Structures are given as C-alpha cells and as structure tokens.
Amino acid sequence: MRLSRSRKNSLALAASCLASLMFGLEISSVPVILPALEKVLHGDFQDLQWIMNAYTLACTTVLMATGALADRYGRKRLFIGSIVAFGLASLLCGLAANTAALIAGRALQGVAGGAMLICLLAILSHQFRQGPERTRAFATWGMVSGIGLGFGPIVGGMIVALSDWSWVFLIHLPLAALTLALVLAGVDESRDPQAARLDVAGIATLSLAVFGLSYSITQGPALGGDVLRIVGAALALLGGQLDLAPALAPAIAALAAGGVVLATALSLVAFVVIEKRQPHPMMDFAVFRNRRFSGALCGSLGMNFSYWPFMIYLPIYFQSVLGYGSVRAGLALLAYTVPTLLLPPLAERLARGERAGLVIPAGLFTIGSGFMLMYLGAGAGPLAWLGVLPGAALAGIGLGLTHTPVSNTATAAVAANRAGMASGIDTSARLIALAINIALMGSILLAGISAYLQARLPGAPDAGRVRALAERIAAGDVAAAAQSLAPADAAALAAQAAEIAHGALLQGFEWVMLYGGAGAWLLAGLSWLTFAPRAGTAAAGVAAPPA
Structure with a gap:
C-alpha cells in the first residue's frame, strides 16, 4: 500500500x-x-x-x-x-x-x-x-x-x-x-x-582534531600522571634512580599534555588548509558568513555552556547542600527539566520567519537569568530552595525557548543539499561545548571548595591535602570529608568540620552558578549581535546571503 x-x-x-x-x-x-x-x-x-x-x-x-x-x-x-x-x-x-x-x-x-x-x-x-x-x-x-x-x-x-x-x-x-x-x-x-x-583528508584531520580536543579536556589531567608512572618505572629499571621522578614530574606532565595539544592544533590547521583547497569541502567556511547560521551556532554553544553540563552537578547540590534524599532530589530536578519539554512548541511559533534572531538570544538570556537567581538564592540557608528551584525552572524555560529554534534555524539557513554539513557543525558545537564545560564546571567547583578550605582551615594546610578534601566534597561525600577534618570523638570539632565542609561545597556551587549565568549572558549578547543585520541593510532581519 x-x-x-x-x-x-x-x-x-x-x-x-x-x-x-x-x-x-x-x-x-x-x-x-x-x-x-x-x-x-x-x-x-x-x-x-x-x-x-x-x-x-x-x-x-x-x-x-x-x-x-x-x-x-x-x-x-x-x-x-x-x-x-x-x-x-x-x-x-x-x-x-x-x-x-x-x-x-x-x-x-x-x-x-x-x-x-x-x-x-x-x-x-x-x-x-x-x-x-x-x-x-x-x-x-x-x-x-x-x-x-x-x-x-x-x-x-x-x-x-x-x-x-x-x-x-x-x-x-x-x-x-x-x-x-x-x-x-x-x-x-x-x-x-x-x-x-568523499573528502577523506578533511574527515581524517577534523576527526583527529576533535578527538584530541575532547581527550585533552576529559583525560588530560590523568595523562601526565600516566606518563610519569611509565618514566618512573623505566628509571627504576635503569638503576633504581626513582628519586628523579618527583623532580621530573611537572616537566613530564606538561610535556604529555603539551604533546596532545600540539597534535590537536596541527590536525586543526591541516584541516583548515585542506578544506580551503577543496572544490567541494566537507565544511564550507563561507557558511559562517551567513548571519542566521552563525547566530544559531552561538545558541548551540550557549545551551551547552551552562544548562546541560550543570545537570550533572545539580543532583549533588540538592542532596549534599540542601540535604534532599535521592527521591526528593529527583523530583526537584524536574523543576530544571520539565520546562524544556513544554516550551518547544511555543518557541517554534515565536521563531517563525526572521524572529529566531530575537528568540534564541532571549532564550540564552533567560538561561543566564535562571543561573543568577540560583546563585542569589544558594546562600539563603534553609530558604535557599526559594531561589534555587525557581531559578532552575527559569533556566529550563530558557532552554525550552532555545533548543529547537537553534537546530531549525541552523539547518534552514543553508541550502537543503548541505543540511548534513549544517547539522554536523551544529551538533559538533553542542557536544564539544558540553565536554569543555563539564570539565570547566568541575574545575571551578573544586577551585571554589579549595579556596574556602584554604581560608577556613587552621594554620597553613598542605595543598595536596586540600585538593584531596576538595575532591571528596565535590563528589558529594561531605560527611567523610568532615570526619577527616576532625576526630570522631571530639564533638565540637566534628560539628565545626561539618560546617566547614558544607560551606566549602556551597561556595563551590555558587562559583559554578555564577560562571554558568555569566557565560549564558555573554553568548546571548554575541548571538544577538550576530543575528543583527549589518548597517545599511534594507529590512530588519535580513541575513547575509546563504552559503
């Protein structure tokens, strides 16, 4: 039939x-x-x-x-x-x-x-x-x-x-x-x-560049340690000179990380050179002159700069800062996610015609506003939920306004026979931004926790001990971290240690929320400026000629 x-x-x-x-x-x-x-x-x-x-x-x-x-x-x-x-x-x-x-x-x-x-x-x-x-x-x-x-x-x-x-x-x-x-x-x-x-050379060089970038972000910190262990074992075999390994540690770690970064950079440069010489390239760089495509791409980056990577850390905040159980934390997370399911139909209607240039930046600005509301509410003690949950819902509303107009606008901005290339650039931007900001948010969380511990712990705490404590606290293991700060039989010290560990985690999350909000606002402004017509354009909303 x-x-x-x-x-x-x-x-x-x-x-x-x-x-x-x-x-x-x-x-x-x-x-x-x-x-x-x-x-x-x-x-x-x-x-x-x-x-x-x-x-x-x-x-x-x-x-x-x-x-x-x-x-x-x-x-x-x-x-x-x-x-x-x-x-x-x-x-x-x-x-x-x-x-x-x-x-x-x-x-x-x-x-x-x-x-x-x-x-x-x-x-x-x-x-x-x-x-x-x-x-x-x-x-x-x-x-x-x-x-x-x-x-x-x-x-x-x-x-x-x-x-x-x-x-x-x-x-x-x-x-x-x-x-x-x-x-x-x-x-x-x-x-x-x-x-x-088929653009085999372009595929190979870009794939290597993307893999190198993603690997550097997710595995780079461990790479130096792995190389160091190999060199230490080699030194031991060559005469037991294992005492050289600690002295060489910074140089070896830097060399290992630098090697990956250099290989990634060379692959990216090679890709650009190859694509410039291709009569029908896999990535036509002229597409970035299309203001609608580039404005939508800013939206792709913005969503994954803040909203999606924070979802990995938000359950830790609910459980370890607000003290929610796993079921209650899961229900609280719905404030963050449910608006993203309800808003896309409205967002698509609002973004018809040339209005995507307003809807996408507005959605990113709303995400940033939600993060800022969470940041302001996070330090309110028992009443923190009055700011955090509405802020989470506001960020979800912003994501719902941005998500589908970004993809629709990016693919519609180019000729239909280049839709595969357009969706590839759009999705690559999303996932690469996601990988980068998962790592960055984790680093910012650790930095905020470490700064708090450095300021509150007595004396001059060892940097290695502070780092270990920060990692345990960032993972949500606040109770165990507090126990390591004070003996279990000293009730007063134990209470003080628990307060320090909790305060450190709260400060770490405040830093992450501030980062997410500022980043979303920055990309909202960049998206709006990119969508805006050039001076002298006859009609508002007219994009650059399609690539």
Whole structure:
C-alpha cells in the first residue's frame, strides 16, 4: 500500500524522535548506574570515568565525518546503518562481563549515536521543508529529545531499582528495531548531488582534531600522571634512580599534555588548509558568513555552556547542600527539566520567519537569568530552595525557548543539499561545548571548595591535602570529608568540620552558578549581535546571503 506524503512524514518524525530519545538516554541515564557497575564489574574510578567518556569521545569524533558521508551516500542509508550499529553496540554493553568490554561497547555506541543524531537532523530538515509542518516537526523533536536527556537519570534509577543494570543498555534493542521499521516505511532518501567525491583528508584531520580536543579536556589531567608512572618505572629499571621522578614530574606532565595539544592544533590547521583547497569541502567556511547560521551556532554553544553540563552537578547540590534524599532530589530536578519539554512548541511559533534572531538570544538570556537567581538564592540557608528551584525552572524555560529554534534555524539557513554539513557543525558545537564545560564546571567547583578550605582551615594546610578534601566534597561525600577534618570523638570539632565542609561545597556551587549565568549572558549578547543585520541593510532581519 502506497502511503500518503503526510503519513510518511509522520513516520519519519516518529523515527527521528525515537533515535533522539535513545541518544539522549545514553548520555543521562548511565551516570546513575555507575555505583552498581563499580560493585558488579569491579571497576575502579578510572574505569568508571572511561565508561562515561568513551561515549562522548567517540561521538564527537565522527560528527562532521558523518555529515559528509550522509551528503555523499544518502542520509536514509546511513541512518539505517547507524541504528543497526547502535542496537548491536547496546547489546554488547548489556552483555559485558567486565569494564573493558563495557568501555569498548560504549565507544561503539558513541560512534553509532553520533552518526544517528547527524542523520536524523538532516532528514528532518529535508523532509519538512517549510511552514507550520516544519515548525511542528522540530517542536515535537525538541520535546522528545528533552525527555531523553532530562528524564534519563530517573529512567536509569528505576531500571536499576526494578531490574538489572544491563537493561539500561538492552532496552535500546526493541527501541532500535521499532525505529528501523519506521525509517524503512517513512523516510525519503536524500543526498547532495554535488558531492562528487568523499573528502577523506578533511574527515581524517577534523576527526583527529576533535578527538584530541575532547581527550585533552576529559583525560588530560590523568595523562601526565600516566606518563610519569611509565618514566618512573623505566628509571627504576635503569638503576633504581626513582628519586628523579618527583623532580621530573611537572616537566613530564606538561610535556604529555603539551604533546596532545600540539597534535590537536596541527590536525586543526591541516584541516583548515585542506578544506580551503577543496572544490567541494566537507565544511564550507563561507557558511559562517551567513548571519542566521552563525547566530544559531552561538545558541548551540550557549545551551551547552551552562544548562546541560550543570545537570550533572545539580543532583549533588540538592542532596549534599540542601540535604534532599535521592527521591526528593529527583523530583526537584524536574523543576530544571520539565520546562524544556513544554516550551518547544511555543518557541517554534515565536521563531517563525526572521524572529529566531530575537528568540534564541532571549532564550540564552533567560538561561543566564535562571543561573543568577540560583546563585542569589544558594546562600539563603534553609530558604535557599526559594531561589534555587525557581531559578532552575527559569533556566529550563530558557532552554525550552532555545533548543529547537537553534537546530531549525541552523539547518534552514543553508541550502537543503548541505543540511548534513549544517547539522554536523551544529551538533559538533553542542557536544564539544558540553565536554569543555563539564570539565570547566568541575574545575571551578573544586577551585571554589579549595579556596574556602584554604581560608577556613587552621594554620597553613598542605595543598595536596586540600585538593584531596576538595575532591571528596565535590563528589558529594561531605560527611567523610568532615570526619577527616576532625576526630570522631571530639564533638565540637566534628560539628565545626561539618560546617566547614558544607560551606566549602556551597561556595563551590555558587562559583559554578555564577560562571554558568555569566557565560549564558555573554553568548546571548554575541548571538544577538550576530543575528543583527549589518548597517545599511534594507529590512530588519535580513541575513547575509546563504552559503
């Protein structure tokens, strides 16, 4: 039976939404099950870090390459392959008997998930060209995408409570099968007819640059220590001169980190040179002269500069600063996430025509305002929730206003046959900004805690001890950190130590909230200036000529 155009579009939208749901769940549901993985698979802290990082590293590495491949060989064809690969990778994760197998499965999931996300955005842009239908499609996708990311922690926690950790991964098998059926029935094939040959050199150099950047951010601090241990072992073998290792430690750590940074920079320079010489490049730099595209890209950066990375740390604030239990903290987190599900339809209606240049900066400004409200309320003691929860809801409203107009505007700003490239740049900007700011927020949190401890601890506390205490407090282990500050049998000192540990965590979060708010406001201003027409433009809202 031949399906009508509207029916096929509905099936294509459902497929895109299910794929986005799977992608989001694998980002936000896995952190909840890490304690169970530590016990069952006997993993150490570094293993648990890799379980999280493998997905993001692999995903960011393939984003632009996937856009080029989709434009060249067909978005539907690559979408089908990525869905199958995602399902198989999820099966490997669910059957993993040790952390090494799980890390490998997570890396494969990341490759497939990144490809899946790029393809679905290009398919939505191609299948829903203009008008109210396109607006409704992107609004629906935005709501479902928000469900995957926002409710992932609750979903992961429920699965672990009712069943086994492996079902956090195995649940994707039936979802992938259903998504595949919907794609086969409803998605039209599309490609770039001008993509004469694949830009292999561009794909290779950009993939190396993105991987190097992501690796430097997530694993850079540990890299120097790993190299140091190797050099120390070599020195021991060469005559027991292990005492040289501490003296060489700063130089070795700097050399290791510098080597990764240099390789990343060289790969990026090589990519730019290669793309400038390509007659039909994978990334056409002329697209950045399109003010609508670049303004939307600022929105992509802004959302992941503040809102999404803070979601990882917010549950620690609820539990360790406000003293909420796990259930109450999960409910409080809904104030942060539910607005992101309700606002996309309104945001798409508001952003019709040329109004995205107002809606996207306004959404970023609202996110920043929510962070500032949380910052002002955080220090209010028992009444902190009166500022923090409304601030969290305001940030969620801002995200809901920004999320779908950003993707819709970025892909609509370029020619339809370059939708794969546009969605690749947009999604790369999101995930790279997310990786950077997860690391930066963690560093700022530690810095705030350390500064408080340095000021409050008696005498001149050892920097190494302060760092160790700050890491324990930042992880939410406030009670254990307080016990290490004072003997258990000294009640007065124990109470004072608990107060110091709690105050240090509060200051760390205040610094993070201030950073998130200021960053969102800065990018809101940059987005507004980028969208604004050049002096002398005849009509307001007229963008630069499409790239």
